[in-house]
Amino acid sequence: MRILNQGADSAKNDTQELVEGLQAERSRLVGETRDFQLAARLLLQAEGRRLALRDPGDVRLAALATAERTLRDRVAVLDTELEVAAIRVPPVARTDALVHGRVTDDAARAAGRVSVTLLRADGSAVPGVAPVAVDDAGYYAFVLDAQTKAQLGADEKLSVAVQRGDASVVPAKTAGFTLASGAVAVKDVALNDNELQTLQLRAKAAPPVAAATARSTGTAGKVGTAGTARSAKPAKSGKKPAR
Template sequence: MAIISNTGQKTYKSDLQGAFETLQVQRSDLLGMVLDAQLASRLLIVEEARRLRSDVNPDDPRVKRYANASKSMLQRVAALEVEVQIANIRVPPVTKTETLLQGRITDEASKAAAHVQVTLIDEAGKPVTGVAPATTDASGYYAFILQPAQVDAIGANRKLTLQIGSDSGKLVPQASKPFSLTAGQMTAHETRLQAGELDKLKLRPAFTDVVTEAPKPRTAPSKSTPKAAKKPDNEPEVKPVAAKRKR
């Protein structure tokens, strides 16, 4: 944890930034701990349900309750994964005259599309001159920091949009809406890519849940008494020998 020393106006801004960064790190750590606890609890529930099916009774009502609890935990895990990604975002500092265009590129479940190129394009579909493409981080976050001269060159009424991907595969997402920039202000967008767009960009995340096939219930033993093996006709009959009594 950061130690904040109040030394007056000179360090006020840096002290405040340090405190805010500490809170962000703590939030990320706590969310990660909750996520790990949910995963561990689900493993225990799945294992107990498997034990009941195989060793006790496949129709035990607890098996169904454990299955429902496992599904609920998976939903919480998915939500926590998104929260951890958002908590790890660090918005770059900008001055009063700079313009910040930021956002996230995600799939339809709000999970990050990481390390993908984002290009600012105009109405004609051409990259805006003088603005280099940005790349999303592990949280799907991107940021363009534009100087006043860049915003003036673009124009206040010019409609812009985002192009996702590089020359090997790129597209304008269907969910992307045209927007304009205002000098000195922040603009934020969250763009969700559909399944077909993820496939085209080869960005479909491998968020597959590992499902282990449940063991089949053991077959109940037959109630019929097995017949004794038939002795061969030529085998002599062996009579039990009576034990001698001790005197």
């Protein structure tokens, strides 16, 4: 961290350096906390296996399993926090406008490698604003300078489209917002299951397999399908039993 401390001349640089230092420290602390929780979970798993070998009916096994699940969920939350801590919001001028957010799945994890486009009300891309690819945290950002913003009307309705290959979705929660000069709009995109499937970020669920069932006609020895034969009777051998 390099603080110049030269008053107004270095204020912007000093502020950015302070923010970067805080973000780096946050990432370090969250990472260490996650490692501690993960180590504790591994210890609980090992203790559970040890007790189960000695006595599968040990009453402590249920408590250990509950504690292990709690730590598993906590590690998942901390993984998300690590993604968020890695985000770096771009600096903007006072007259610039910023649209930014994360593209996530229904578990608040980065959805995957996608690109994001800022759209006008007619569905066309905003001139001068190129599509951007999300980073590992699912973060994206559009910086609109004063000239670009001036091309848009004050009441222009904007939307955010998420694309992967030839597939594209426009989530309803990010559609129809306005943006003033100097404004910051946070547009997080939480893709639902259908949108994830459309973008091929999640496999489609296999259709349920219908169980083959035969309808009984109520007559013993018949198969419940018209035209099928009755059950075969044992053939006579024609030989008399030996006396």
